[in-house]
Amino acid sequence: MLEVKNLDKSYQKDHPALTNISFSVKPGTFVAIIGPSGAGKTTILRSLNQLIKDDNGEILLDGSNIRSANKAQLRKYRRQIGMVFQNYNLVERLTVIENVLHGRLGYKSTLAGVFGRYTQAEKEEAMSLLKKVGLEDFALQRCSELSGGQKQRVGIARSLIQHPKVILCDEPIASLDPASAQTVMQLLKDLTEEYNLICVANLHQINMAKKYADQIIGIRKGQLVFDEAADLLSEDILRTLYDQDITKELE
Amino acid sequence: MQSSAKYLTRKGWYQTAIIAIIGGTYILGSWVLNFDNLSGLMAVPRAFGWLGINFQPTAKSVEYLPKIWQKLMQTVLLAISSTVVAAIISIFVALIGSKVTGINGFVQLIVRGIASFFRNIPLVAWSMILLFSFKQSDFTGFLALLLMSIGFLIRAFMEIIEDEASETMLALKATGASYFQVIFQAVLPQILPSVLSWILYMIENNVRDATLVGILTGTGIGFIFDLYYKSFRFDAAGMTVLSIIIVVIGLELISNQIRKVIL
Numbered sequence: 001m002l003e004v005k006n007l008d009k010s011y012q013k014d015h016p017a018l019t020n021i022s023f024s025v026k027p028g029t030f031v032a033i034i035g036p037s038g039a040g041k042t043t044i045l046r047s048l049n050q051l052i053k054d055d056n057g058e059i060l061l062d063g064s065n066i067r068s069a070n071k072a073q074l075r076k077y078r079r080q081i082g083m084v085f086q087n088y089n090l091v092e093r094l095t096v097i098e099n100v101l102h103g104r105l106g107y108k109s110t111l112a113g114v115f116g117r118y119t120q121a122e123k124e125e126a127m128s129l130l131k132k133v134g135l136e137d138f139a140l141q142r143c144s145e146l147s148g149g150q151k152q153r154v155g156i157a158r159s160l161i162q163h164p165k166v167i168l169c170d171e172p173i174a175s176l177d178p179a180s181a182q183t184v185m186q187l188l189k190d191l192t193e194e195y196n197l198i199c200v201a202n203l204h205q206i207n208m209a210k211k212y213a214d215q216i217i218g219i220r221k222g223q224l225v226f227d228e229a230a231d232l233l234s235e236d237i238l239r240t241l242y243d244q245d246i247t248k249e250l251e
Numbered sequence: 252m253q254s255s256a257k258y259l260t261r262k263g264w265y266q267t268a269i270i271a272i273i274g275g276t277y278i279l280g281s282w283v284l285n286f287d288n289l290s291g292l293m294a295v296p297r298a299f300g301w302l303g304i305n306f307q308p309t310a311k312s313v314e315y316l317p318k319i320w321q322k323l324m325q326t327v328l329l330a331i332s333s334t335v336v337a338a339i340i341s342i343f344v345a346l347i348g349s350k351v352t353g354i355n356g357f358v359q360l361i362v363r364g365i366a367s368f369f370r371n372i373p374l375v376a377w378s379m380i381l382l383f384s385f386k387q388s389d390f391t392g393f394l395a396l397l398l399m400s401i402g403f404l405i406r407a408f409m410e411i412i413e414d415e416a417s418e419t420m421l422a423l424k425a426t427g428a429s430y431f432q433v434i435f436q437a438v439l440p441q442i443l444p445s446v447l448s449w450i451l452y453m454i455e456n457n458v459r460d461a462t463l464v465g466i467l468t469g470t471g472i473g474f475i476f477d478l479y480y481k482s483f484r485f486d487a488a489g490m491t492v493l494s495i496i497i498v499v500i501g502l503e504l505i506s507n508q509i510r511k512v513i514l
Contacts, residue, residue: 106427
């Protein structure tokens with residue numbers, strides 16, 4: 001269970017980026033956060049694993065507060081929270097399997113991590129995850145040789161090997177073509193069910209959110225204006241969210 | 252529509268004005284200095300003609316080759332060793348000084364200060380200063396090149412880290428990896444090609460600069476050139492210059508090949 005209570009954040013004084021955001025997500029749920037650019041979607045996502053330090057509020061993962069954790073505790077929380085990025089953020093020069101194994105670093109001693117010493121079990125798990133995302137033949141290829149959709153699937157495998165409770169996706173399909181976008185979204189949805197994960201994704205594509213997400217959170221100017229099951233998203237709500245009619249997107 | 256046309260007209264006038272100012276400064280300058288443009292221009296081919304005749308290596312100057320070659324290799328090795336040592340020092344300093352991997356604002360400021368201090372003192376000045384402490388030796392040249400290279404490489408490496416490694420660094424930080432794990436698993440592999448490319452460039456550059464340093468510190472190829480030049484053995488001096496050019500071009504070709512393979 002992921003609970004966010006009264007989250008506040010401002011980058012400049014008197015210009016709040018987030019005000020009083022509260023929501024909760026049950027395991028096995030795919031949540032989409034939608035809203036105009038600059039509304040604060042990325043800020044919410046990045047404060048969930050404290051890449052951005054928020055100003056006030058509580059973030060509870062299974063009842064324990066991530067916000068008040070010290071450095072060592074924060075590392076332990078972070079390894080339970082996978083993250084998928086718009087630009088994939090892989091080490092392009094390394095092979096696919098090395099990038100997947102990076103997800104294990106949070107569990108290793110500093111020295112073993114520095115020299116990239118992974119156990120046999122970890123390597124085998126990396127291979128089976130690559131099989132799951134359909135890239136087992138690419139394990140020894142450099143990431144720079146992959147297409148965007150393939151890179152994103154490597155990113156997903158990297159987050160899965162963390163054995164996460166939560167996966168955060170920051171615009172996961174914004175740089176992908178429509179076909180790869182469908183593959184990635186379907187993969188995320190299937191994995192959410194299979195591993196009973198909490199998957200939180202920032203999305204610009206409302207039709208994708210409606211199609212794949214179980215729960216939709218709408219953010220406008222740093223405030224939460226909608227938090228319901230995906231079926232309840234209506235034209236009226238979209239109009240208030242984006243300040244204009246966007247009927248076409250829903251179809 | 253109206254305003255964008257106006258903007259473009261104004262931009263055109265600005266450009267004309269800038270060209271006029273540059274041209275005017277030149278004409279004014281040559282008038283003040285009594286510089287005769289025509290004879291200045293005419294002197295260029297004559298100068299090259301003189302160079303061609305006097306500095307032309309003759310059959311006799313071939314006998315200088317073994318000596319030149321030995322000194323040249325000494326200089327190349329000096330340039331390579333100073334660059335490599337500078338690169339090793341610079342990469343660590345750049346890691347603690349860059350905006351994404353740096354320790355804190357204060358350290359970043361100090362690192363930037365040190366880099367710009369080493370960089371902005373001319374190589375000639377470094378050699379002269381170091382001459383007092385280390386006398387005329389290869390080590391003086393090594394140190395002068397080292398300090399200069401450190402100044403350049405710290406700055407270059409910091410920019411590479413900031414440009415290329417910040418995104419992957421964020422991804423690994425999010426997995427719960429520790430600082431050193433992030434540095435060794437994400438930052439260093441990510442920046443390696445650009446770093447090697449800069450090291451190769453710095454080696455080429457240092458071979459050229461080592462010649463100048465050699466004239467001042469009395470070592471290597473620079474010393475030999477100075478010696479031949481001052482004893483009016485222009486053909487041997489010409490031979491020296493030719494050898495330097497060939498070696499530098501050779502190094503450039505090799506490093507271009509290396510770049511092609513690693514990038």
